[in-house]
Amino acid sequence: MKMLKGGYMGNKNKMETRNLNLYYKGFQALINVSLPIKENTVTALIGPSGCGKSTFLRTLNRMNDVIDGTRIEGEVLLDNDSIYDVGVDPVVLRKKVGMVFQRPNPFPMSIYDNIAYGPRIHGHKKKDTLNEIVENSLRAAALWDEVKDRLHKSALGLSGGQQQRLVIARVLAVDPQVILMDEPASALDPISTAKLEDLIHQLKSNYTIVIVTHNMQQAARVSDFTGFFLNGEMIEYDVTNTIFTAPRIKRTEDYITGRFG
Amino acid sequence: MKTRLSDYYEKGIKYLLGLIAGTSILILFLIFFLLFREGIGAFHYVGVLDFIFGTKWLPVSEPPHFGALPMIIGSIIVTLGAGIIAIPAGIGIAVYLAEVAPRSVREIAKAVIELLAGIPSVVYGFLGLTVLAPIIKDLLDLPSALTAFTAALVLAIMALPTVVSISEDALDAVPREYREASLALGATKWETTVKIVLPSARSGLMAASMLGLGRAVGETMAVLMVAGNAMIIPHSIFDPVRTITANIAAEMGETVQGGLHYQALFGLGIILFTITFVINLITDLIFTKTSSVKRGASL
Numbered sequence: 424m425k426m427l428k429g430g431y432m433g434n435k436n437k438m439e440t441r442n443l444n445l446y447y448k449g450f451q452a453l454i455n456v457s458l459p460i461k462e463n464t465v466t467a468l469i470g471p472s473g474c475g476k477s478t479f480l481r482t483l484n485r486m487n488d489v490i491d492g493t494r495i496e497g498e499v500l501l502d503n504d505s506i507y508d509v510g511v512d513p514v515v516l517r518k519k520v521g522m523v524f525q526r527p528n529p530f531p532m533s534i535y536d537n538i539a540y541g542p543r544i545h546g547h548k549k550k551d552t553l554n555e556i557v558e559n560s561l562r563a564a565a566l567w568d569e570v571k572d573r574l575h576k577s578a579l580g581l582s583g584g585q586q587q588r589l590v591i592a593r594v595l596a597v598d599p600q601v602i603l604m605d606e607p608a609s610a611l612d613p614i615s616t617a618k619l620e621d622l623i624h625q626l627k628s629n630y631t632i633v634i635v636t637h638n639m640q641q642a643a644r645v646s647d648f649t650g651f652f653l654n655g656e657m658i659e660y661d662v663t664n665t666i667f668t669a670p671r672i673k674r675t676e677d678y679i680t681g682r683f684g
Numbered sequence: 685m686k687t688r689l690s691d692y693y694e695k696g697i698k699y700l701l702g703l704i705a706g707t708s709i710l711i712l713f714l715i716f717f718l719l720f721r722e723g724i725g726a727f728h729y730v731g732v733l734d735f736i737f738g739t740k741w742l743p744v745s746e747p748p749h750f751g752a753l754p755m756i757i758g759s760i761i762v763t764l765g766a767g768i769i770a771i772p773a774g775i776g777i778a779v780y781l782a783e784v785a786p787r788s789v790r791e792i793a794k795a796v797i798e799l800l801a802g803i804p805s806v807v808y809g810f811l812g813l814t815v816l817a818p819i820i821k822d823l824l825d826l827p828s829a830l831t832a833f834t835a836a837l838v839l840a841i842m843a844l845p846t847v848v849s850i851s852e853d854a855l856d857a858v859p860r861e862y863r864e865a866s867l868a869l870g871a872t873k874w875e876t877t878v879k880i881v882l883p884s885a886r887s888g889l890m891a892a893s894m895l896g897l898g899r900a901v902g903e904t905m906a907v908l909m910v911a912g913n914a915m916i917i918p919h920s921i922f923d924p925v926r927t928i929t930a931n932i933a934a935e936m937g938e939t940v941q942g943g944l945h946y947q948a949l950f951g952l953g954i955i956l957f958t959i960t961f962v963i964n965l966i967t968d969l970i971f972t973k974t975s976s977v978k979r980g981a982s983l
Contacts, residue, residue, distance in 0.1 A: 484868060486864065486867070486868060489863075489864070489867060491786075491787075514870050514871070514872050515870065516870075517867065517868055517869065517870040518869075518870035521868065521869065522864075522868040524861060524864065524865065524868075526861060528859070528861035528862060528864070528865045530862060530865065530866075530880055530884070531862075531883075531884055532883070540866070540869065540871075540879070540880075541869040541870065541871075544869070544870070544871045544872075544875050544879070545870065590865070593865075593869065594868075594869070597869055597870055
């Protein structure tokens with residue numbers, strides 16, 4: 424198993440950042456971050472609170488654009504094309520690079536409408552097509568069996584873990600290539616977390632996943648590659664197994680062994 | 685010792701607050717009781733249906749007629765007209781302020797709009813009479829500028845601050861997570877506003893509309909000045925009308941306390957009270973329905 428993970432090194436770079444700097448109203452939140460994101464793998468970003476890992480994640484689908492006063496330097500590539508080029512529409516980009524947030528955030532509507540929301544705004548109108556997308560997405564998110572009898576009930580009636588898988592199904596419904604997850608399990612109980620981690624394992628074969636997590640055991644369990652962030656810099660990036668067993672840099676080791684953070 | 689003292693303190697506060705709440709309910713019932721005691725005589729004399737559906741209001745003729753229908757229709761037309769103008773405009777402004785405008789614009793605009801709510805209604809009436817009415821008369825080529833339409837327009841302007849302010853609060857209360865989730869799915873800002881933010885704020889927008897209508901239906905002074913006050917059943921929105929409130933204000937001075945005319949005006953008060961009560965009741969029902977769905981769902 425551990426040998427296998429090293430084997431993803433040959434995968435091509437689905438996304439990549441080169442010398443990425445991000446400023447927020449005079450404060451530099453990201454400093455020279457260069458990081459590859461290999462296709463069909465899970466990349467975990469770890470580090471203490473405020474280290475910039477969530478900010479970094481949000482540069483990958485341009486969600487920082489929404490926040491006034493942010494400025495970016497350097498390159499972010501998706502399939503070798505810069506996503507910050509003038510010609511790139513963030514709306515189109517976000518269809519390819521989906522995002523799951525820290526707290527489950529289903530819309531206050533039915534389970535069905537939550538999943539169908541994305542396909543609908545992207546022009547799918549036919550009922551048959553929508554039904555199919557909804558079922559496939561829920562199956563892929565391992566939620567279908569739990570909700571198939573209550574598709575038209577409010578999504579807010581689901582448990583936290585179900586809501587988070589619903590949100591993942593909602594992202595899958597727009598058929599993304601990359602899925603960004605910002606501490607997706609931080610509001611979940613251990614059983615829901617385990618289910619979510621299983622799901623991440625399954626999704627890897629079809630999607631490229633980047634996950635920000637506070638929980639180092641989680642990073643070790645789900646990811647193939649890990650990047651360690653500290654104070655806006657990426658300190659070390661390597662195969663997950665190497666990071667957790669033989670980090671090259673002292674600060675990484677200190678963090679992982681719990682000496683700070 | 686100390687805990688026992690604070691126990692009394694807790695209890696004292698509890699009863700004090702209970703007393704205050706109870707008093708406000710008691711006052712409401714006293715108002716209700718007074719209205720009925722003073723007005724019931726008119727219903728006796730005329731009959732409830734004739735009072736509501738009678739078309740002639742001639743309080744000083746011999747014998748007097750008390751048919752409130754022209755005024756009931758007048759009030760309804762003016763209120764609905766104001767609502768049709770103020771609700772879409774108010775929600776539109778609120779969407780601009782909450783979703784589009786930069787923070788600095790929003791802060792200033794909101795403060796100014798809330799200031800508008802504090803202007804006395806007689807000032808609105810005066811502006812309506814001297815500024816708005818002549819413009820409407822010229823533009824639409826009407827024989828008289830004092831019409832239901834003029835009144836509706838003035839009332840709409842008066843109700844606007846209420847609608848805008850409460851709608852903006854409702855939109856602002858929609859969690860940022862909803863907007864982010866929608867944007868992250870590749871929705872445009874406009875799609876997010878229309879399909880996620882507005883539906884999520886539905887109950888707040890409903891409250892804003894109802895409070896706006898409530899302000900419009902109860903308004904007296906401005907309407908008295910610009911509605912034309914003709915005691916006729918209007919054929920179009922460009923006819924002059926007299927509303928229930930305007931009539932009470934206009935005629936109360938001429939009545940003898942306890943006389944039939946006096947009682948008839950209180951009878952009008954009962955009708956007005958019933959209308960606003962029904963509006964509030966509907967709002968309340970909508971609210972408890974939507975909020976209980978939410979509460980039940982989150983369990």
